[in-house]
Amino acid sequence: MKMISRGFIVLCILLAGCVPAPANPPVEPNASSWPTWVVTDVAAVRPAAPPDQAATQAELKEVQTLVAGRDQAALQQIAYWDSGSPSYRWIEIAFAQNRATPASAPRVFRMMSLLNVAIYDALVVAWDAKYTYQRARPAALAPSLPVVAQHTNSPSYPSEHAVAAGAASTVLAYIYPDLAQDFLAKAQAAADSRVLAGAHFPSDVEAGLELGRQVAQQVIARAQVDDTLPAWDGVIPTGPGHWTGEKPAEPNAAKWETWVLASPDAVRPGPPLAHDSPELAAELQEVMTITHTFPIDQKAMWWQSAEGVFENWYTFASLRMFEQGLDANPVAAARTYALMSVAQHDAVIACWDAKYTYWSFRPIHMEPTLKTVFATPNYPSYPSGHACVSTAISEVIAAEFPAYAEAIRARAADAYESRIWAGIHFRHEMVAGKEIGVAVAQQVLAWDD
Template identity: 40%
Template sequence: MKKSLLTLTAVLSMAAHLQAQVEPTAGTWKTWFIASGKDYRLPKPASHKDEVAQVLAAQQNLDAAGRQQIQFWNAGAPGYRWNNMIGRLWMTDTSSNGVLSNLLLHVATYDATIAAWDTKYAYNRPRPYAADSRIKVQGIKPDSPSYPCEVSVAAGVASTIIAHFYPHLADSVRRMAQQAMASRIAAGMAFPSDTRAGFELGKRIAEAELAQTKDYVYAKPWDGKRPDSPGIWNGKKPMFPTGGLNKTVVLTNASQFRPGPPSDFAKDMAELKAFKQTFRSKANAFYYASQFSSDDLLNKKMFEQNLHLNAPRAARIYAAVAIASYDSFVSCWDAKYAYWGIRPDQYDPTYQSLVPTPPFPGYPSGHAVMTGMIGELYAHFFPADRVQFQKIAKDGAESRFQAGIHFRTDNDTGLDLGRKVANAVIQRIMTDGADEDLTLAKRK
């Protein structure tokens, strides 16, 4: 009887431990630009006992600046701070590489996180605070093994990707990466060797994926040709004229969902000129032209669902959104420069828009494509908020009509294109193994 009770106690204890683990099988999830996480499994770490003193010393030497760094890097998923940084960079990047930098930062972070999880659960190295009671954890205790450090993995990826695309920031991102790594040691969440191994793993995968995608952005300059027909956009310096020639990730090619050509915009122009502005319509137009951030919305939803505590699942969402954004951009620009759709202020030179007209063709609307994608993809990850996301899609598209820089046809076509791209990404991620793991976890 006593033996049976001891066995039952051990089983219950093991079950409780397993339940607390964060995605113990995430190392088997399907990756994007590497064959598998297992291909990057790290060698077995040495004993952590020699590193306990280093962690204790880091905690004893903590000053106000060090505590501030711990708090800074405790926030969000491992890629959260880097997501904010690349978001500010690529959205203002007028080169053709901006959208690729965003894609690679998030996809490489996901792939490297999956590789890290394969290593973590191959060796199950304890966290410093679990290995020695003298070490105090500074923050929420991560329920995953210590080796390699997932925050350092993200830092290795991000510092490599950002330095590559924005070399003037190379020193800054390297310092940020070092601060992130040091913060995990001082927080009692990682041994020094965990951070070094994580950083090198992230860097290695980032470099591999930079090489793999080196020809994704169409490199040849625009040949200057445009359709020789009336009623086309005739701006002198078109932005991203070869953007639709970039390689895609999920789509077979940029024209997979290319819409048909627009009809004459006469009815659209009449509707636009007859539209009566209100305070609300102007506010919506200015909001989506200047303040709306899909990254802020995504991070908010991840915090609300506590997904920032689940590094593999958070990285998966970031990667899926980055891929959908990239393929949406390429698809949208393919259509823009296939048809050279005219803008309202060119169709009728007497018409004045509420906001400045962007320097590229209007059909389809880029805002509508992106918000259409958001309405579908975000709803896949956060189904309880589907109505909110659908409203964002509608309001985002309508804002361009209200701003006077797009015809309604541009917007309706853009929404449809964005939804199609999102659904293609959803079909791909539904085969990566993460949903199966989630179903099994719920059954348990």
């Protein structure tokens, strides 16, 4: 009772304004020491110092003029780019582009890893610059300035939103060169929104855009190694138990550079069940005897969609970030997104390595009368790609948000069970895929320790 009374009195004093409420601590002042993926020397990439005091005062007047002239369109622009962490809109933009011009699953996972690694590494460098230069935000110099953006308690230079915009737009322009100008225009709009909001000086966003672009070029240099691999030789093994078909999807993905795995075959599983084994015959019976209800088939279809395969994991993580206030911690949010995307990227490479090592056939090859929920994917079966990538990303999310570990693992289980329901995989392929996913996630999380 005494503790309750004392707490009540303190609360009353705070509410009465007799003592100031405690200020929020600065956001991640030590983030410059966090590990990075492509940047080898954070200080070497650090932008030059911000303008001096006289130039800053001139910039402040420019900010005040822009803020005073805000109209409804400006407020909408600010609100759009202010939603979530700086990574949030760019992840949404990338997925929207994939829906408009669908790519193969390995290429989508690769795009997301390039995007999120570029944003994360650029923000680590930005955080080094912020706490090196300690530039005050505009409202610190003009307390009456009406700021209409969420407050990240960190120094002003460079702008975190501009950094993310520069990095993301440069990566997306590389992947979709015909749309490069559209992405660059979006980046400029994102950067401009921070000045309009009163959250940053013009030089903050200029330096941020340039820093993001610079780090993205390092990421792109890495991607170009994959893009210049020799063409697949076109040889498809023949014989009992082998996959049959033409133009299998992305055989070269088995040779792409990995982020954490020592090589694409680092976690390669043993061979699949023999084509004439009683164990495989029993697994075929499991597939053949699925009771196809509307809910089962609906789930199978959803997990085949872009939302099921790619987007839902990020939606889940973003909601947790909103709940926990991590949208106001840009570098921590970017770190989580990068770990998630790297896990799926390396998992799909490990999966494709096994697929194109064993060239294992699908259930429909063993039993041509089998009716599947949708067309069987045009590449070898073992191991299950859904099991690999869903397990990998769910294990990372479980580690990042342990209160939701059970929920996200249940979602991953649904994802890989859906491949049995659909009639396109055998049970042992799910088991092997899950083992790959767990192994990759463990290495991703170990990298971050």
